[in-house]
Each structure stands twice: as C-alpha cells, then as structure tokens.
C-alpha cells in the first residue's frame with residue numbers, strides 16, 4: 134500500500150482589503166500593499182510607481 138497522506142491544500146485565508154488608490158483594482162492581503170492615513174490603501178508597487186511618476190498627483194479626485 135502506498136504510504137502517503139491525502140494531500141490537503143493548505144488553507145490560505147485571502148482577505149479582500151479594498152481598492153487600490155492608484156489602479157482602482159481590488160486588493161487582497163496576498164499582495165504587497167500600503168495603507169494611508171486616515172483611509173485608503175494601495176499596492177506597494179503602485180505607490181512606488183506614483184512616487185517615481187508624479188503624473189498621479191493630478192488625480193486627486195478619488196471616490197471613496
């Protein structure tokens with residue numbers, strides 16, 4: 134008899150944490166993200182990109 138345990142997929146709890154401030158895509162806790170005070174979250178990569186590319190600065194009209 135083959136000696137092996139049934140493979141059970143590890144449970145990964147994915148939490149929806151809201152939309153990215155920059156790209157407006159839904160984010161999960163599986164991604165690298167940053168939180169802004171008092172509210173708002175963004176992908177870490179988007180924030181970094183925004184830092185480098187200041188064109189995002191003109192987009193200050195976000196619907197919360």
Ligand SMILES: [Zn+2]
Nearest residue numbers: 153156176179
């Ligand atoms: Zn993003």
